[in-house]
Amino acid sequence: MVEGTSREHFLARLGPATSPAAEDLSVDHELLRLVGPEEDLLARFMQEAAGLGMQPRLVQAESLELEMSRLLSELAPVSACLSLADGQLRSLVLRAMHSAGCEARDTTMSRGIAAQYDVDIGITDVCHGVAETGSLILNSAAGRSRGAHLVPPIHLAILYREQILPDLVDFFTATGESELATAQVFVTGPSKTADIEGVLVTGVHGPRAVHILVVDN
């Protein structure tokens, strides 16, 4: 292995060893806030997500299975991969898939991203939604792949109403004691590019369609 410059030598070029002012930095996050907790977060999320070209659909908790089955029948995927940490939710999704005639592959994500290149839809849970931007926030974890939202041509996400945060700022300022996930991703719309003459094209490397079932308890 080629060794580069030593850490000490490299750091020495960046100034004196101890910086008295280090870490003495307070910032005003409220400057950045565009959505407050008093707003109708559900309505704002639905509006923003739709504005980005995602397809959010509000469903009642008790009809989640039925609505999902309906949506899957519409989309008619032959195969799906699941990235769902909760066993109960996974069972519900499997039932919905079964009634829609969709085959599940690698339901516990044991094979990770490698298994996803040939499936038609990725079905995932999420950690949060963001009302301000219409974003979905996904974490990697046991049973959760970082590819399911990205590799298949369609992403179907399940978001619970109470998971919706007002503003991006709220995610970053929440005093999270828990360990940081290896991979977090904010999904804010379907994959897109405007590299060729500024013409917008969706579905570049990621999915061309993002469906969200927003569950209202």
Next chain:
Amino acid sequence: MFNNGFHPEASSLARRMVGVFDGFEYVVTNSASCAAMVREKFPDLFSQDSPDAEAARALAAKTFEFIEFLDRVLALKPEDLGIPWQGVATYHPSCHLRSLGSDPCPSYLAGVDGLDIRPMDKASDCCGFGGTFALKYPKISSTMVREKLASIERTGADFLISNDAGCSLSLLGACHRRGLPIRTLSYAEILAEGLGLLAPDEAQA
């Protein structure tokens, strides 16, 4: 001189200029770039706590671009002036207004009776003058002034209003080269003509 990096030379001139205007209550210029130079750059030409720097800061504090002076010092309301001036015009804001802060000119122009203002597209784009830049990089500068003229022509205006001597000179020269019958003038000239202090075109004759 300052902009080209000749700072010792620029500070010697600044020192003289500070002396020339010592004793006057206000210094008013009809060119945004001059006001910006005195206000934004003069104080930094001298070491922070020197008497020169203090004098430069004093000059900076009393120097105003003409419309700024009407607005901030004389507190004249654009609508109160109610001066008459007939014509179809477009307005080019000088780049130096960026450092001077908000631009009161559009509201003063709106207060002129009979003036039909047609906003140009990409109004805040530079006209390509930039002092010696136009001489050192004539091809880039020409391309920029052509873009500007295209924006001006699209408005169909007969008059071009600009409150910066540099922009006006450059745009007037470029219009003339192309045979565009557009007259450039500053708000001060509109005011002077509207108040009958200056015969139309006198300044250019």
Next chain:
Amino acid sequence: MSDDQQRHLLDPKLPYLMGARIDKAMADDAMRTAVTSTTAAKDVLRKEVFANSFAERYPAIKREAARIKAHCLDNLRHYIDKFAGAVEGLGGKVHFASDSQEANRICVAIAKAEGARLCVKSKSMVTEEAFLVRDLEDAGVETVETDLGEFIVQLDRDAPSHIVTPMIHKDRRAAGRAMQRELQVEYSEDPSKLTAIARSYLRDKFRHADLGISGANFLIAESGSLVLCTNEGNAGLSVTSPRVHVVFAGIEKVIPRLSDLPFFLKLLARSGTGQDLTVYTNIISGPRRSSDPDGPEELHFILLDNGRSKVLASDQSELLACIRCGACLNACPVFRAVGGGHAYGAVYSGPIGAALTPLLRGLENYPDLPQASSLCGACHEACPVDIDLPKHFVSLRRAQIEQQIVGWRERLAYRLWAKSMRSALLFRMGSRMGRIALGLLSSRQSGKAGDRRWLMRLPWPMKAWSMDRDLPMPARRSFRQLWKSECGVGKNG
């Protein structure tokens, strides 16, 4: 275009003079139009988006972001050290590279240790700066750019011309021809079809790659995290699919905490593309853990100095606050006039490049870059971290004079000018002589603009003026004379 030409575009023979490429741009209306229309549209969109979201709060947000960046730079040693410690705590590895050759050597060694044959790379300016792809290919590692624009630029053996939208100088026909020629597909001009072709070609690469390389939009010191912002999703794939991932990053990318990130996320996308947020924002903290079903097993960071520590120690360290949003390029009328980035003869183009390149690669090597600006200030206004770029051009011009990079004739002319302006007598004499000289050169023209004398052709050094502009004859009576006779006041003669 050959590989040599491709490299030559961003790494020309030094010292580099802009002249030839300006001429080329002047002759290429299609390129100038493409660059102008795209950048102008982005510039308008940026202003609208900020006005709609932050409105009058925006200046305060800019200042706050600039303050965070200034704090990072003031304590960069501390934060780099902290970042490295955090990465190692997560099981990643940090390498330190003094220059780009060293960085490339480290990267090639990682590739060789892995036995890597195929590398998927997402867009990164710092890898362009290091010309990493060529070194990897020389070492036998096929390296594929996966950002659509970069991919097309690579297929066409061209060089990127904008830090955010790399193929801004190319149109759909050029993209179609490159794909037809290199991928043996049917010619198309349809952006959707071209994108679909690239998707399927690159999917295969993602699937089989054994090495992933990305840049970094931000590095988080407290958590050792990597932050990547893309719209296409290529960074997410390149940092997930291959077994080994290498991050190339300049040292200035580090910010203190995750909680500082929203400032930059909210500014970056709005400034760069007029979006509220990029489609994908990935936060990667360490290599795959045992409980994770996927992700890279090895995660390497190569932190690059390459001249940055010198900039950090100078009074122009503010330039390292740049978050590479590209807003200053989109706002710049010079960038448009010269047909985009290639005219700058370096990886970083536009206003930020014109200020940074001479500092990173030698003031004497890029004499035009600080000069080729009208100092209009559109770049400063556009900058989300409030970098006063015109101020830096002036500082560089001053350094050019001090280092005698500016010719003696120009230096003498300014000295004489300053002298004459200091003396009322010399100034009067000079203006009068100038007026007489101009009078001899002028011709009378009549027109609607008034009957006055005009100068149509001027001698050096004013010759360049007459290329596209006439010069009106100065008024018969000077302002000084008018002031004296009309107002009857005067001081100092």
